[in-house]
Amino acid sequence: MRNWLFHPLIFYPLALLFAAFAIAVSVKPQAWPRTPAPVAADLIEGSLVFSGAAFNSPAVGAEQDMTVVRDFWGLPQTLRIAQLANQPPPTPAEQGARLLLTPEQAALIEDRPVTVEVSYRPLTVNAASGMAVSLQGIGPAEWVSQDAPSEPATLRFELPAQFAVNAIGLRALSNGTDQAYGLEITRVRVTPHP
Numbered sequence: 161m162r163n164w165l166f167h168p169l170i171f172y173p174l175a176l177l178f179a180a181f182a183i184a185v186s187v188k189p190q191a192w193p194r195t196p197a198p199v200a201a202d203l204i205e206g207s208l209v210f211s212g213a214a215f216n217s218p219a220v221g222a223e224q225d226m227t228v229v230r231d232f233w234g235l236p237q238t239l240r241i242a243q244l245a246n247q248p249p250p251t252p253a254e255q256g257a258r259l260l261l262t263p264e265q266a267a268l269i270e271d272r273p274v275t276v277e278v279s280y281r282p283l284t285v286n287a288a289s290g291m292a293v294s295l296q297g298i299g300p301a302e303w304v305s306q307d308a309p310s311e312p313a314t315l316r317f318e319l320p321a322q323f324a325v326n327a328i329g330l331r332a333l334s335n336g337t338d339q340a341y342g343l344e345i346t347r348v349r350v351t352p353h354p
Contacts, residue, residue: 190232190233190234191230191234194216194217195217196217196218196219196220196258196260198260198261198262198265199213199214199215199216199217199259199260199262200214200262200264200265201214201259201261201265201350202214203268206351206352207349207350207351208261208265208268208269208350209347209348209349209350210259210347210348210349210350211346211348212235212237213235214236214259215228215236215237215239215259215345216228216236217260218239218257218259218260219257219258219260219327220256220257220258221255221256221257221258223243223247223250223254223256223331224241224242224243224244224257224331224332225241225242225243225244225340225342226239226240226242226257227239227240228240229344238281238344238345238346239257239344239345240283240342240343240344241256241257241330241331241332241342241343241345242283242286242288242340242342242343243331243333243334243340243341245337245338245339245340246337246338247337249292249303249305249333250292250294250301250303250305250331250333251303252300252301252302252303253301254301254303254329254331255296255327255329256292256294256330256331257329258296258327258328258330259327259330259348260326260327261325261326261327261328266324266325266326268352269325269352270323270324270325271321271322271323272321272352272353272354273318273319273321273353274295274319274321274350274351274352274353275316275318275319275350275351275353276316276317276319276349276351277314277316277317277347277349277351278291278293278314278315278317278330278345278347278348279312279313279314279345279346279347279348279349280312280314280315280343280344280345280346281312281343281344281346282309282310282311282312282343282344283341283344286336286339286340286341286342287308287310287341287342287343288308288332288333288334288341288342288343289307289308289310289333289334289335289336289341290305290306290307290308290332290333290334291305291306291308291315291330291331291333291343292304292305292306292329292330292331293305293317293319293328293330294319294328294329294331295319295321295325295327295328295329296322296326296327296328296329297323297324298323298324299322299323299324301322302319302320302322303329303331304317304318304319305331305333308333308343314347328348330345330348
């Protein structure tokens, strides 16, 4: 007597479905890059808070490496940025890794100075020694930089007002020029001043 599971009309379709599922999972479509697009941040006590899902589809400039760390299901967790080898400090024309703003978010910080708090974890290998942040808009970006301790911390940046703001620019900095050095960003909080 044969087991009903091994009947050809049942076994082969099940084997085919299992093989298709195994191939789909191994390709990891959940980790494929997304087209850069604005993603809504949480509005908490008048501040824009980017974390988790808000890191879904940032844009990146040519002077920066960027990776969105995702879980198995493709949900964004953190944002890793790294300065390329032999990269000078940021210039006003550079964009870095950009968290794109929705029109509603941009209206909150339009023509207003802001405080940007960036929570990060240093990478275990080739950790960046600093970070720069800017408001991106129509005009040249004014980058504000700070040293980044080699332990998890939150850096606080005071940024001047910018016209037609459309993104928050992030850039890893390092004194080393031989390799890429980076940080893993866990949260960005943008608080506009009155």
